[in-house]
Amino acid sequence: MSQNMNIMIVGVGGQGTLLTSRILGNLAIAQGYDVKVSEVHGMSQRGGSVVTYVKYGEKVYSPVISEGEADIILAFETLEAFRYIGYLKKDGKILINTQQIDPMPVITGAVRYPEGIIEKIKATGARVFEVDALAAAARAGNAKAVNVVMLGVLAAQTDIDKDKWLAAVEQTVPPKFLELNKKAFELGYSL
């Protein structure tokens, strides 16, 4: 790999972006790469907009991804995809969970949730993959498994063996939730 791989995971606090980034980090280590994973804790985790970055390659310097630098964006929520589309590389791709979670300014009626976000993102020329990860997560047994469904979708689009992905999931997820997450991954992988 001549250039580093930059993956951004965006979502809402509580959607499991942190866990997803750690699975990706462990996957990249298993490939023998230098890896950096950046997270934000504290205030922004309280239902706010959450971003994590995973970068891997021969040598990674900045743990953070700048605008126009992401090869892949995994968006767990539609509005968050809209917010961070500027971070996608011109030849990158964005995987969007079609789920919508109203932010507080929408709940209070101060603003409206924008309509037709996915069409608007497509209109910019970005490569978009839509996924109903919420439905798949529900089929797996828990609506909160959206994150691992999305990971499965991503895995199916890479040339890294599925076994290696599953090994990274196994290594990262607490044993208690492993079965659920494996199921969610498989469902995402076959979407």
Add this chain to the structure above:
Amino acid sequence: MKKLMLGNEAVARGAYEAGVGVVSSYPGTPSTEITQEIAKYDEVYSEWAPNEKVALEVAIGASMVGVRAMSCMKHVGLNVAADPLFTASYTGVGGGLVVCVADDQGMHSSQNEQDSRLVAISSKVPMLEPSDSEECKEYVKQAFVLSEKYDTPMLIRLSTRVSHSQSLVEVGERKEHVPKDYVRDMAKNVMMPAMAMKRHHYVEKRLDDMRALAEDCPFNTVEKNSDKVGVICGGIAYQYAKEVFPDASFLKLGMINPMPSELILDFAKGVEKVYVIEELEPVIENHCKVLGIDVIGKSILPNIGEFSVAQIKKAVDGGETEKFTVSEAVPGRPPVMCAGCPHRSTFYVLKKLGLIISGDIGCYTLGALPPSSAMDFCVCMGASVGMAHGIEKARGREFGKKVVAVIGDSTFIHSGITGLIDIVYNKGNSTVIILDNSITGMTGHQDNPTTGYTIKGEPTKAVDLVLLCKACGIDRIVVADPFDLKGFEEVVREETAAVEPSVIIAQRPCILLKSAQMYPARVITDDCKNCKMCMRLGCPAISEKDGRPTIDATLCVGCGLCVRVCKFGAIRQDDSNLKRLAQGKE
């Protein structure tokens, strides 16, 4: 073996491997995980102290008797611990003493953006600044060695992006540190004027010795590449700069106080143009300018916020990164109080009563955001109480009746208690509401002196807030449940009207605690008149679908606040959700 580790985890590992014996800290984002990780090592004594000043004093005590000790805090916590720090700089150490301070460039979770490098300079305490997790581990280990060799506390400066980024770390073994026999040394350790004056001379000599070290040490490294451009930087800014200037020569300063002079002069001579890339204050830049080097730094980059690679690129050569743009404004997604958070009820009542609210630091600072928008002030840990008193003394008793201080249980113990003593002593009448949710919430659930458990989860005595306030001289103390809206409102009305100081303990555990009680989810029935009163609570479980409020059963914890504010009795228990409740929390 190489392991992916958070910077904070690597700091803990470094201290562990260095044989640290005592670690005392107060939680604060982005520093918290260091001490949480330390607590997992059984060979190390660790604790949460009531505040950063006590934490550092505990570490100083351990150091004085020869044991390696550490204290960790966020940047604003170092202000609280500044008093012991500035004088521990004079006494020096017995066992190695390391103070980790995590700055928060970009203010991801802080009330200001101060640059702790300036504290290192003013306290004359040497400071190392790692730029990734491996360096975190290594620098902390080395800091213990330097601390003992130069008889000084050592500061380790972290930042959000170093503390909360994971990178690969080579894990080593712990080497036990054997303390020397304790011998009393008053000239060194009892800081009265005559002794302290001698120690001040020592401190200045020590700085000179360490300046010599800075000229040739493994922390300050030169990477010789192009002779056109040279970059001087340290910490996380090094990682950004390496991406912006792939061909430049670099002088990376891992020791930020004291800084070398000859090394910098030599480096600058070898390149045509020198950039200094540093977030916040121009600390390296000013040092270079004193040396007479013409560097480019704050003239093109701000001293506000955190940097990005794209931002530095643009500042250096005007280059814009190609990107996708959308023309419409994207609604913000500010953090919110959780569904079922007891603070929501508290702020609902305070807002309804139209009170002036002197706020404090914690999850409940979110009460300042819409739709509660119920906060007038928030300055620093513990300030709500003293400020409420100041307001009353400035504008008189009647004005003071419209004011309440709101402060969390952990924050009250941290530094609200002294404000309360001031109110009693100086005949104030303020009403202080202690939001007792039985945990330190915002930093991610740390135990504190009011919870009855230590950092290791061992049962211990819990501070009794009622007795404590009583002992301070407060006669009016009411324990109230904020979920009981009517009762709570009545209590607040009575206590603010009283012509004596009072404390209301708003008691209800954080909903995220395993011990917090959950109830069946609620559902909005056909009796709903669409007044949208429930939506004004700012509960993330309630949103609008097809023009009517609806409750998301996966988010609702059944706190019932919406039931109590609904004038039409249109919100009921959703029995179909009892199964989920029976499954318990994840």
